[in-house]
Amino acid sequence: MNNLINVLFFNDKNYNAKIQLFFAISFPFFTLLALGIDSVYFKEHFFEGRDITNVLSVLYFSFFFWFSDSYLRKLMFVMVFLSYLGEFIFCTSLEMYNYRTELIPIYVPFGHAIVFASGYVFAHTQLAVKYDNFFRKCFAADFYYIVFSCRILSERYFFAYFWDIFLFAFKKKKMAKLVLFHSPLCYIY
Known part of the structure; x- marks a missing residue:
C-alpha cells in the first residue's frame, strides 16, 4: 500500500x-x-x-x-x-x-503550503546557494523586522514568540536558511 x-x-x-x-x-x-x-x-x-x-x-x-x-x-x-x-x-x-x-x-x-513550497524552492536555487551569507544577513534583518513589528506595533505577541521559538528550533536543525527565505513571503501572504 x-x-x-x-x-x-x-x-x-x-x-x-x-x-x-x-x-x-x-x-x-x-x-x-x-x-x-x-x-x-x-x-x-x-x-x-x-x-x-x-x-x-x-x-x-x-x-x-x-x-x-x-x-x-x-x-x-x-x-x-x-x-x-x-x-x-x-x-x-x-x-x-x-x-x-x-x-x-x-x-x-x-x-x-504554497508559501512553504515557494520558500523551499527559493532556498534551494543556485543563487541562494551562491550568496548564502548575504541572504542570511538580509533575511535575518527582514525576519526580525517582521517579528519586531508584530510584537511592538500590532501587539501580536503570540506570533512573535512563536516565530522566535520556530527560528531557534530550525537553527538547531541547521535549517535556518529555509525559515529565513520565508520571511519576505510573510509580507505577501
Whole structure:
C-alpha cells in the first residue's frame, strides 16, 4: 500500500525545476489576485468570490505539486494538514483571530503550503546557494523586522514568540536558511 501511494503521488516523474520556480515566483501575483477576489470590496461590488478563490488555490497548489520533486510533494502534502490543524487550534478553538465567515476558508491551508513550497524552492536555487551569507544577513534583518513589528506595533505577541521559538528550533536543525527565505513571503501572504 505504501509503495502504491509513493508511485501515484510522491514520485519525481513530472519534476521540472523551471516550472517549479515559475510557480514560486508567480506566487505573489497569484496571492494578490486570489485575496482580491475574496475581499470585502469584491463582495460588495460584484459577488462573493470565496468559492472562486478556493478553486484557484487548490488548482495552483495541484500544479505546483505536480511539477515538484517527491520530497517537496511530501512536505506540501503534510503542510496542508498542519496548516489546517493550526488554523483549527488558533482560529476556531482559541479564537485568536477570525475570518469574514465562521468557517476557515479552504484556500488558507493550501495557501500556507504554497508559501512553504515557494520558500523551499527559493532556498534551494543556485543563487541562494551562491550568496548564502548575504541572504542570511538580509533575511535575518527582514525576519526580525517582521517579528519586531508584530510584537511592538500590532501587539501580536503570540506570533512573535512563536516565530522566535520556530527560528531557534530550525537553527538547531541547521535549517535556518529555509525559515529565513520565508520571511519576505510573510509580507505577501
